[in-house]
Amino acid sequence: MSYASFASQPCTLGRPAALLGERWTLLLLRQIFLGTRRFEDFQSTMEISRSVLTDRLNVLLQEGVLKRVPYQHEGRTRHEYRLTEKGRDLYPVLMALRTWGEKWMAPEEEDESFHLHHRDCGGGVRAKVECTECGVELTARDVQVTARQ
Amino acid sequence: MSYASFASQPCTLGRPAALLGERWTLLLLRQIFLGTRRFEDFQSTMEISRSVLTDRLNVLLQEGVLKRVPYQHEGRTRHEYRLTEKGRDLYPVLMALRTWGEKWMAPEEEDESFHLHHRDCGGGVRAKVECTECGVELTARDVQVTARQ
DNA sequence: TAGCTGAGTTCGAAAAACGAACGCAAGGGA
């Protein structure tokens, strides 16, 4: 009753936080952004139980983050899970996590399981927060929070 | 055994995702960024059970995201939970969630529980991903993923 | 016809979360 209630609140931070804050969901999205698309592949790479995987995929389908796309495999029709536009728009969330992880959790120099590069110029990838007016980069201290009512 | 194993993996995306992907942790961080600092206030504003709140706060303390800071209240010494520098650096993650929520989950026009403004110019706040070399804004499709080994 | 495969579903056991009650230290009032 209490955790689920955040999902129906009109807070544009609370609702996404409750959705992605469910166990496995962030790790599932990570796997999807790394290219995994099939049930069996999620199951084997993440060691998640099948029933929970089914549940999380269905929640993301319902929310419109994923869509099921048919494809042919050995002459048979199968379905794979792909990001919708809404889902692809979660990229900054994952990249913000990674940017933070690289700064604060990097186990050793260059001990990564994968690398990311800008296709056009080969540069690295970094998440940041900026002002929509003046374009300057912002930290928590540069931002004023105003409660409504 | 399986979910916890991500916490010890050398992936700079997987480890943060497992840490913040535990139930209540993202909502707890949201509350902290909104200014809540005391046990009782977390408990009453979030309707989280006291035992789980204790556990999540301790995990964030252990990870160095939060610190306990003594303060005086009615002549007595109390402790409050505050973000460390590591914790404040999670701001882009929360802002990325909010940027996404505003685009895809806004219930109605301007039906927010709070507003955010750049202190200096009054502008809005937006998370984005950019290239560390050429500075251009990136989407998932602009980025090449290269697995190691 | 039997076996295989991908994608789930089912179900009993284990783990996590819930929530009400309890503990405790220190200050204030009578």
Place this chain on the structure above:
DNA sequence: TCCCTTGCGTTCGTTTTTCGAACTCAGCTA
């Protein structure tokens, strides 16, 4: 001194989630 209050947890029995192994099912393939 004794009792009440407050803030911050801890305990513990119950409910909810998760786990994991087994089962299902449809459609190839041998």
